[in-house]
Amino acid sequence: MSKLESTASSPKHDVFQAVADPTRRQLLGLLVDQEMPVTVISGHFPMSRTAVSKHLRVLADAGLVKERKVGRETRYRLEPEPLLELKRWLAFYDRFWDNKLAALQRYVEQADGNDDSQVEAPLTVVKREPAE
Amino acid sequence: MSKLESTASSPKHDVFQAVADPTRRQLLGLLVDQEMPVTVISGHFPMSRTAVSKHLRVLADAGLVKERKVGRETRYRLEPEPLLELKRWLAFYDRFWDNKLAALQRYVEQADGNDDSQVEAPLTVVKREPAE
DNA sequence: ATTATACGAAACCAAATGGTTTCATGTCAA
DNA sequence: TTGACATGAAACCATTTGGTTTCGTATAAT
Numbered sequence: 061m062s063k064l065e066s067t068a069s070s071p072k073h074d075v076f077q078a079v080a081d082p083t084r085r086q087l088l089g090l091l092v093d094q095e096m097p098v099t100v101i102s103g104h105f106p107m108s109r110t111a112v113s114k115h116l117r118v119l120a121d122a123g124l125v126k127e128r129k130v131g132r133e134t135r136y137r138l139e140p141e142p143l144l145e146l147k148r149w150l151a152f153y154d155r156f157w158d159n160k161l162a163a164l165q166r167y168v169e170q171a172d173g174n175d176d177s178q179v180e181a182p183l184t185v186v187k188r189e190p191a192e
Numbered sequence: 193m194s195k196l197e198s199t200a201s202s203p204k205h206d207v208f209q210a211v212a213d214p215t216r217r218q219l220l221g222l223l224v225d226q227e228m229p230v231t232v233i234s235g236h237f238p239m240s241r242t243a244v245s246k247h248l249r250v251l252a253d254a255g256l257v258k259e260r261k262v263g264r265e266t267r268y269r270l271e272p273e274p275l276l277e278l279k280r281w282l283a284f285y286d287r288f289w290d291n292k293l294a295a296l297q298r299y300v301e302q303a304d305g306n307d308d309s310q311v312e313a314p315l316t317v318v319k320r321e322p323a324e
Numbered sequence: 325a326t327t328a329t330a331c332g333a334a335a336c337c338a339a340a341t342g343g344t345t346t347c348a349t350g351t352c353a354a
Numbered sequence: 355t356t357g358a359c360a361t362g363a364a365a366c367c368a369t370t371t372g373g374t375t376t377c378g379t380a381t382a383a384t
Contacts, residue, residue: 325384326383326384327382327383327384328381328382328383328384329380329381329382329383330379330380330381330382331378331379331380331381332377332378332379332380333376333377333378333379334375334376334377334378335374335375335376335377336373336374336375336376337372337373337374337375338371338372338373338374339370339371339372339373340369340370340371340372341368341369341370341371342367342368342369342370343366343367343368343369344365344366344367344368345364345365345366345367346363346364346365346366347362347363347364347365348361348362348363348364349360349361349362349363350359350360350361350362351358351359351360351361352357352358352359352360353356353357353358353359354355354356354357354358
C-alpha cells in the first residue's frame with residue numbers, strides 16, 4: 061500500500077500547468093457530467109475546434125481526461141484522479157492558515173456540499189517540507 | 193456574509209497560473225516557515241536573484257506572498273489565503289471521484305494530518321456547474 | 325461510389341513566459 | 355563621504371503557449 065505515486069498515466073504534462081488555463085478548467089467542468097465528442101465540446105467555446113482539440117490533448121497528457129474512439133468520433137471523459145496531486149499539495153498549507161481563514165475554509169467546504177463540518181482537528185503546527 | 197469574492201488583493205495574476213510554475217511552488221514552500229529577504233531566498237535557487245525576484249512578483253500579484261521593507265532589504269512572507277480559491281475549485285470535483293479514488297483521497301488526507309476520515313457522505317450525484 | 329462528417333497533424337503566428345545582464349537607487353557601514 | 359550591499363527596473367532573448375488555417379484520412383451516409 062506504499063505505492064502512492066502516479067496512480068494513472070505518465071504525466072507528460074503537469075497537472076498544475078494543465079489546470080492553469082481557464083479554458084481547460086471549463087473543459088473539465090463540461091466533461092464532468094458526460095463524455096462528449098470533440099465537435100460537441102468545441103461548440104461550447106469561442107475558438108476553433110482544433111484549438112479545443114489541443115487543449116484536450118494537454119488535459120489528456122496530464123491524465124485529466126481519457127479519450128475513446130466511437131465510430132468516426134472521439135469522445136472525451138473526465139478522469140479526476142490526477143487532481144489528487146493538487147489536493148495533496150494544498151493540504152500541506154492547511155495548517156498555515158490562521159483561524160479566521162480556517163473559518164472561511166469551513167464555510168466554503170460546507171457550501172460546496174462537503175459535510176466535514178468538524179474539520180478543526182488538533183492544529184498542532186507540524187514542521188514539514190512541502191511536496192515540491 | 194455573501195461577499196465571498198477576492199477577500200484579499202486584486203488578483204492581477206491568477207492563482208492557478210501563479211502556482212503552475214514549480215519554482216514558484218518551491219518559493220511558497222520556503223516562505224512557509226518564516227519571512228525572508230530576497231537574497232537569502234534566491235540562495236536556494238539555481239537562477240539569478242532577479243529571476244527569483246520576478247517570480248516573487250508574480251506570487252505577490254496573486255496575493256500569495258506579502259512584502260515588507262526592512263532597512264535595505266525586502267522580506268517576503270507567505271499569504272496562503274488565495275489558495276482557498278484553488279481549494280474551492282477542487283472541492284467541486286470531490287463528488288465525481290469513484291469509490292476507489294475516494295478511498296485513496298481519504299488516505300492522503302489522513303496522511304497529511306487532516307482527520308476527516310468519515311468523508312464518505314451521501315454521494316448523491318448533484319448536477320451543478322463548476323465555478324469556472 | 326461519392327459525398328459529407330469528425331478529427332488530428334502540420335505549418336504558421338503573435339504574445340506570454342522564464343530567464344539573462346546591466347543599470348539606478350536606497351540604505352547601511354567605515 | 356565613500357564604498358559595499360540589497361533590490362527593482364529595463365532591455366533583451368529563446369522558448370512555450372494559445373490560437374489560426376489548411377490539409378489528409380478515416381468513418382458514415384446517400
